[in-house]
Amino acid sequence: MIERDTIPLVDLSAQYQSIKGEILSALSAALDGMNLFLGENVKLFEQEFAEYCGTGHCVGVGSGTDALILALRACGVGPGDEVITVANTFIATVEAIHAVGARPVLVDVDPDTCTLDPTQIEARITSNTRAIVPVHLFGRLADLTSIVDVARRHSLVVVEDACQAHGASEGGRRAGSFGDVGCFSFYFSKNLGAYGEAGAVVTDNPEIAKRVALLRNHGSPSKYQHSVLGVNSRLDELQAAVLRVKLRHLDRWNEQRRAHAATYNRLLGGLELRLPDIPNDSSHVFHLYVVRSDRRDALRVALQAEGVAIGVHYPIPVHLQPAWTAHGYETVSLPVTEALAREILSFPLYPEMTTGQIERVCACVARALASADGRDEQLDDGADLATSSGTD
Numbered sequence: 001m002i003e004r005d006t007i008p009l010v011d012l013s014a015q016y017q018s019i020k021g022e023i024l025s026a027l028s029a030a031l032d033g034m035n036l037f038l039g040e041n042v043k044l045f046e047q048e049f050a051e052y053c054g055t056g057h058c059v060g061v062g063s064g065t066d067a068l069i070l071a072l073r074a075c076g077v078g079p080g081d082e083v084i085t086v087a088n089t090f091i092a093t094v095e096a097i098h099a100v101g102a103r104p105v106l107v108d109v110d111p112d113t114c115t116l117d118p119t120q121i122e123a124r125i126t127s128n129t130r131a132i133v134p135v136h137l138f139g140r141l142a143d144l145t146s147i148v149d150v151a152r153r154h155s156l157v158v159v160e161d162a163c164q165a166h167g168a169s170e171g172g173r174r175a176g177s178f179g180d181v182g183c184f185s186f187y188f189s190k191n192l193g194a195y196g197e198a199g200a201v202v203t204d205n206p207e208i209a210k211r212v213a214l215l216r217n218h219g220s221p222s223k224y225q226h227s228v229l230g231v232n233s234r235l236d237e238l239q240a241a242v243l244r245v246k247l248r249h250l251d252r253w254n255e256q257r258r259a260h261a262a263t264y265n266r267l268l269g270g271l272e273l274r275l276p277d278i279p280n281d282s283s284h285v286f287h288l289y290v291v292r293s294d295r296r297d298a299l300r301v302a303l304q305a306e307g308v309a310i311g312v313h314y315p316i317p318v319h320l321q322p323a324w325t326a327h328g329y330e331t332v333s334l335p336v337t338e339a340l341a342r343e344i345l346s347f348p349l350y351p352e353m354t355t356g357q358i359e360r361v362c363a364c365v366a367r368a369l370a371s372a373d374g375r376d377e378q379l380d381d382g383a384d385l386a387t388s389s390g391t392d
């Protein structure tokens with residue numbers, strides 16, 4: 001028997017219920033203190049998140065997009081500069097580069113990791129290139145060893161877009177600590193999400209940290225003094241209070257995400273799908289569980305009809321978006337990125353998901369693929385999967 005309840009892509013309520021007491025008492029203390037302007041929670045969160053990422057500094061800002069913009073500005077990237085990045089990302093990565101007056105130079109991604117292919121960087125470096133922005137997409141670290149190596153050889157700045165990879169680590173180092181600066185989003189569905197907009201910049205470089213801190217607060221070193229042109233992008237005190245609570249759970253939640261990804265891979269094993277590879281270390285924290293299928297659209301429709309929410313991250317690569325084609329990107333060709341946009345689909349994944357829910361998604365996938373093929377045998381396998389015992 002198949003349950004008919006819908007399975008969401010992310011269930012934020014389930015997580016909230018599990019930490020409700022801690023959240024409400026943190027918010028209540030913050031409101032009792034009423035120190036809402038870069039208050040105690042912002043300062044403590046900045047210390048705690050810097051320590052978590054293994055960097056000397058963290059500056060809380062208003063969003064992940066602002067983190068990227070302010071980090072690029074603090075690194076001196078501006079008009080006339082070129083910044084190498086990927087088109088296989090959320091649009092904010094390239095918007096931030098454009099916002100500082102620089103030009104995004106788009107390169108293709110590795111088909112296995114879906115992240116920036118380091119072998120493509122050198123051919124695109126010109127005398128105007130100032131920075132590389134690798135994106136740790138879906139929670140998977142980009143190949144930072146190779147990327148940082150190319151950057152150092154050409155004196156380029158590395159700004160990590162770690163907005164989807166809180167806590168991902170390799171060789172004892174965490175996302176955000178490999179390049180010159182790391183940028184995080186705490187958008188509510190991220191692995192570490194606030195209950196509103198929030199972001200942060202982490203770095204070991206005290207000068208970069210100082211400049212971001214100035215820029216996020218109207219360029220103001222002290223009240224009503226403005227030494228540079230800045231913006232208002234301060235981290236909100238209440239969001240910082242929420243983030244401090246959630247940070248304590250992040251490693252456990254990331255482990256649950258990795259375990260769920262392993263369950264998916266085990267149950268989907270024999271099917272005609274390209275599954276994500278699960279590294280042995282924590283270099284992938286599965287912000288999203290993304291598979292590839294050449295029958296993506298049919299599969300998506302079938303799963304949604306069974307009450308399984310499905311995402312596509314992302315259906316149109318940056319260079320093919322109407323906002324960008326007009327800016328000289330119409331001739332850009334990125335075959336791997338374009339194939340991914342046609343084939344990828346994201347299955348529900350969140351720490352509180354039950355094995356029973358994962359089994360149900362996998363059963364639906366088996367059925368959908370079998371009916372697309374007209375192969376009745378697989379239908380039976382799907383039914384077995386649907387009724388096999390779960391832990392919930």
Ligand SMILES: Cc1ncc(COP(=O)(O)O)c(C=O)c1O
Nearest residue numbers: 063064065090092093163185187
């Ligand atoms: C890869 C990537 N970069 C940048 C951002 C922008 O973050 P925010 O939405 O907090 O501005 C996001 C968030 O969705 C993202 O996924």
